[in-house]
Amino acid sequence: MKICIVGCGAVGSLFAANLAQLEDVEVWAFDASREHVDAINANGLRLSGAGEVVGRLRATTDPEELPACDFGIVATKAMHTEAAIRATAHSFAGGSVATVQNGLGNEQVLAAHVERVIRGTTFPAGRILEPGHVQWDVKGDTTLGPFDEQPAPFADVERLAEACTRAGMPTHAVEDARGPQWRKVIFNASTNPIGALTGLTHGRVCERPDLRALVSGLVNEGKAVAAAQGIELDSDPEALIDHAAKPEVAYGHKASMLQDVEARRATEVDYLNGGIVRFGREHGVPTPLNEAIWALVKGVEQSWQ
Amino acid sequence: MTRVCVAGAGTIGSLLAAHLARVADVSVLTRREEHARALNEQGLTVTGRAEFTAPVTAATDPAQLPEPELVIVACKGSDVELLTQRLAGHFPAAMLMTVQNGLGAEDVAGAHGNWPLLSAVTFMSGTRLTDTAVEYVLDTETWIGPYRDTTPGDARAVAALLVSSGLKAEGFDDLRPAQWSKLIFNATVNAVAALTGLPHDPHFAATERRSDLGHLVRDLVDEGKAVASAAGVALWEDPWEMNVLATKRGRRHSPSMLEDVKAHRRTEVDLITGSLVREADKLGVPVPLHTALYRLVKAKEASYS
Numbered sequence: 001m002k003i004c005i006v007g008c009g010a011v012g013s014l015f016a017a018n019l020a021q022l023e024d025v026e027v028w029a030f031d032a033s034r035e036h037v038d039a040i041n042a043n044g045l046r047l048s049g050a051g052e053v054v055g056r057l058r059a060t061t062d063p064e065e066l067p068a069c070d071f072g073i074v075a076t077k078a079m080h081t082e083a084a085i086r087a088t089a090h091s092f093a094g095g096s097v098a099t100v101q102n103g104l105g106n107e108q109v110l111a112a113h114v115e116r117v118i119r120g121t122t123f124p125a126g127r128i129l130e131p132g133h134v135q136w137d138v139k140g141d142t143t144l145g146p147f148d149e150q151p152a153p154f155a156d157v158e159r160l161a162e163a164c165t166r167a168g169m170p171t172h173a174v175e176d177a178r179g180p181q182w183r184k185v186i187f188n189a190s191t192n193p194i195g196a197l198t199g200l201t202h203g204r205v206c207e208r209p210d211l212r213a214l215v216s217g218l219v220n221e222g223k224a225v226a227a228a229q230g231i232e233l234d235s236d237p238e239a240l241i242d243h244a245a246k247p248e249v250a251y252g253h254k255a256s257m258l259q260d261v262e263a264r265r266a267t268e269v270d271y272l273n274g275g276i277v278r279f280g281r282e283h284g285v286p287t288p289l290n291e292a293i294w295a296l297v298k299g300v301e302q303s304w305q
Numbered sequence: 306m307t308r309v310c311v312a313g314a315g316t317i318g319s320l321l322a323a324h325l326a327r328v329a330d331v332s333v334l335t336r337r338e339e340h341a342r343a344l345n346e347q348g349l350t351v352t353g354r355a356e357f358t359a360p361v362t363a364a365t366d367p368a369q370l371p372e373p374e375l376v377i378v379a380c381k382g383s384d385v386e387l388l389t390q391r392l393a394g395h396f397p398a399a400m401l402m403t404v405q406n407g408l409g410a411e412d413v414a415g416a417h418g419n420w421p422l423l424s425a426v427t428f429m430s431g432t433r434l435t436d437t438a439v440e441y442v443l444d445t446e447t448w449i450g451p452y453r454d455t456t457p458g459d460a461r462a463v464a465a466l467l468v469s470s471g472l473k474a475e476g477f478d479d480l481r482p483a484q485w486s487k488l489i490f491n492a493t494v495n496a497v498a499a500l501t502g503l504p505h506d507p508h509f510a511a512t513e514r515r516s517d518l519g520h521l522v523r524d525l526v527d528e529g530k531a532v533a534s535a536a537g538v539a540l541w542e543d544p545w546e547m548n549v550l551a552t553k554r555g556r557r558h559s560p561s562m563l564e565d566v567k568a569h570r571r572t573e574v575d576l577i578t579g580s581l582v583r584e585a586d587k588l589g590v591p592v593p594l595h596t597a598l599y600r601l602v603k604a605k606e607a608s609y610s
Contacts, residue, residue, distance in 0.1 A: 197500050197601050199608035208607070210600045217593070274516060288524070292594050295521040296601075299501030302508050302518075 001163065002069040004028040004091055006084050007076030008036065008045075008059065010126040011100060013134040015073050017045040018167040020055030025163055027057040028066055030088055032080075037061050039132025049126065049136040051168065063087040071160050072097035073120075074110060078271035081109045089113040096152035098144055098160060103271025104185055104279060107147040116152035118160065120144045121181040124169065141170050145177025178226075179234040186222035186237040188255075189272035190215050191244075193293045195255035196267065196300070202244055203251025214289070215241060221287040222276050228283035257297070264304045269297040306466050310334060310373035310396065312388055313380030314344070314363075316431045317404060319439040321377055323349035324470040326359035332370040333363040334391070340436045341365050347437040354441040355471055367395040375463060376401045378414050382576035385413045393417040400455060402463060404447065406491055406561075407576035408484070408584065411452045421454035423463060424480045426487045429472065430558065443558065446473040448487075450480025482541035489529030490544040492578040493522055494551075495562035496598040499572060499605065504557040510549045521594070522548055528592045529581060535588040562602070569609040574602040 001024060005016040008031040020027040029045070031037055040059040047053040060066065069091045076084045078101050085097070098118035099106040111117045123140025142164060144157050157173045164171035194205050194215060206212050219237050226233060244250040260267045273294040280287040311322040312334040325331045326349065335341045344363035351357055364370050376396055380388045382405040392401075401420035403410040404427050411424050428445035447467060449460040461476030468474050477483060494505050497518065503509070512519035526545045533540055551558070565572040578599045585592040 194601070194604075198604035200604055204607070205604070208600075208604055211604050214597050214600050217597070270516070277515065288593065289597060291515075292521050292524070292597060294516050295518050296497070296500050298516045299497065299503050299508060299518045303502035 001071070001159075002026045002028065002067060003071045003073065003160075003163070004030060004066055004069040004088065006030050006072050006074045006088050006097075007080065008040070009075060009077070010128055010134055011122060011124065012073070012075030013045055013128070014047065014124050014126055014136060015075065015100070015164065015169060016057055017047045017053045017055030017134070018051075018169050019163065020045070020057040021053065022163060022167050025167075027055065028069065029057055029059040030061075030063060030066060030084070031059060032061060033131070034061055035131040036128070039130075043132055046133045047126070047136045048129070048133070050124075050139045051136050053136075053168075063091070066091040068094060070095045071156075072114070073160075074099045074101060074106065076101065078103040078106055078268045079266060081106050085110050085113045096156045096160070098152075100142060101271075102184075102188060102268050104181075104275025105271055108149070111147060111150040115150065116156065117147035117150045118144050118152045118157055119147045119177040119181060121177065121184050123184070141172065143172045143174055143177050143180040145174045148176075178229070178231045182222070182226040182231050183233045183235060183237055183240070185272060185275065186219055186226070186233070187240050189222060189276055189290065189293075190218035190237065191241060192255040192257035193267075193269060193273060193297050194218075196257040196261045197293070197296055199258065201251065202253045202255060203247065206241065206245035217289045218273075218293065221280070221285070221290050225276055225280045225283060225285045225287065228285045229279065261297075261300055266301060267297055269294055273297070306374050306462065308332075308371060308373045308375075309466075310367075310370055310376045310399070312376055312378050312392060313384065314340065314436075315380065316433045316439060317427060317429070318377070318379030319349055319433060320351065320429060320431050320441055321379055321404075321467075321472070322361055323351045323357070323359050323439065324355075324472050325466070326361050327357070328466065328470045330371065331359075331361045332373060333361050334367055334370065334388075335363055335365055338365055343436045350438045352434075352438065352440050353431065354444040367392055372396060373399050375399060375466075376420070378403045378405070378410070381405070382407050382410055382573055383571070385410050389414040389417040396420070400459060400463075402449065405576065406488075406573055408488060408580040410576075415453055421459070422452040423449055423455050423460055424452040424484065425449045426480070426484050428487065443556075444473060446475055448475055448477060448480060448483045450477040450483070452480070481538050485529075485533045485536070485538045486540045486542045486544055486547065488577070488581055489526055489533065489540075490547045491560075492529060492581045492595060493525040493544065494548060495560045495572075496574065496578050496595075496602055497522060497525070498560040498563040499566045499574070499602050500598065502563065502567075504559045504563065505551055506557045507552045510552045525594050525598070528585075528590075528595055532581060532585045532588060532590045532592060535590045536584060566602075566605060571606055572602060574599060574606075578602065
C-alpha cells in the first residue's frame, strides 16, 4: 500500500514516521520546506517525546516525483489545502484522500480535485523542533469517515484506519465522522481566538468567570449550528474545555492561534469561527459572537500589513 | 471669564490650558511638584495644528492657585474621583466642567462640592511630548452643555471662550445627544482598536467580505443606539457616520485604548465600554457584543502580568 502525507508539518510527521514503521506500507511525504524534505531523505524522520520513532520514507517538494498512491493524508494548515491538493491530485487518481486538518470545509476543497474523500479529525499534536525532527507532545485518537458529498468506499476508510492503528496512531473508521470533527472545531473556535485576542493561556482564560461565559456563548452557537445539521457531538466541548484547563493538562498551554499571532503568522480563524458562521448561515442559525470574534482576529492579521 | 483653572495636565488638559492662556489667566493643578515647577518656569508649548508658547501658573495644592471662575477637570476618567477630592472645599464661586470620556464624570466630581456643573465632551486629540510640550493632532470640536445649576447660556459662554483661544467648541442646550453619540463611537472604535492593534483606519468601515470589521463596528453601533433609545436620548450624530468620516480623513489615528494596550497600561474600558454596558443593564437592553469586547479588553489587561 502506498500512502502520501500531503503537508508534513508536526501532525503530518506523526502520521508519516509512524506509518513508515509498517512493512506493507510505502510512505511518501510532500512538503513545501526544502530543509525538512532534505533532512528526512538524509536521516529519516525522527519523533521524540510521547514516542521515540525514526521513520524511513521518501520526501519531496516536487509533486511530479510522487507515484500513484492508494491514500493521501492531507495535514497542511487549512489555508494551504487548495494549493497542496491541486499540486498532488494526480497521485490520487485511483486512491482516496483523507483530511486530518483543523477546521471546516477542507473536505469540500479536496473534493474539487479528487474523486474519493475521507473526513477526518485527529487529536495527536506536536511541533517541529528542527528539519527532520518533530516533538510528539500529545497522543490521541483519530476518527475517519467517508465524506458524504463525495465519499470514499467504507472499505477504504477501514483499510486506512487499520494501517494507522497498527502503526501506533489509534484510528476509528465510522460512517459519520462529523461528530468528532464538530466537537474539535467548537472546542478550537471557542478557545483559540480568545487566547489569541487576550494573550492569556487556556487555563487563565477559563479561570475568569466572565471570559469563560463568553467561551460558553461561542460553544452554544457552535452546538446550535451542529444540531441544525443533525450532527451529534461525540462529547460535550464544555467538558473538554474544563478538562484542558486543569493544571496537569493544559492550563499553561498557549493556543496555536496565540502562537500564530505572536509570530505574526496567518491564523486558521477562517476555517474555525469563519466555518461556523458559514454553516450557520446555510442553516439559518445566527452566530453573532463567532462573527465578532472572526472579524477581530482578521483585524489582528490586518494590523500587521 | 478671565480666570480659568485646568485641573490635570495630561494631553487634553495641556491643550486646553495652553490655548486658554492666550486669552485668560490660566492656572494648572498638577499631581507632581516638578511638573508644576516646569510649567511655572517654561510655560506650555504647543506644536502641530498650532505653534506657540503660553505662560501658566501651576501648583500641586489648589490653595496656592488664584480663585478661578471656571475649573476644567481634564484628567483621565479613572482619576476624577481623586482629583476632585483634592478640590473639595476650594473655589466655591467657580463653575466646574468635566471633559471625560464615558458617562458619569459629572456626578463623581459633583459629589465633592456644590459647584455649578457643566458637562463637556472633546474630540480633539494630541500627544503629550513632555511636561511642558504637547502636540495638537486633531483640531476637532469640544461640545459643552449645562449639567447642574447651569444654563445653556453658561455653556455657550465657555464655548465662546474656547473659540476665542483658537480651539473649536460649541455650546448645547442639552449635551446628552452629543455625549451619547461620542460614547457609542468611542466604545466601539476604542475596543476594536485595542483588541486588533489597528489604528482607526478604513478597515473599520470595510463591509465587502463577511469577515470585514465594518460589520462588527456597525453591529456595535446598533447595540449602542438601542441603549440610547431606551435612555430616551435622540443621538446628535450617527456614530456609524462618524466612524466612516473619521476613517476617510487619511490620518490613521491611534485611539487611546490602543495606545494603553501597546504600553501595557490599564485602559479606560471601564469608563467607556463599561459605562455603556452598565447603562444597558440598568435599562434591560441586551448588548452581547459590547459585553464580549469589554471582557476581552479586561482580560487583555490581565495578560500584562
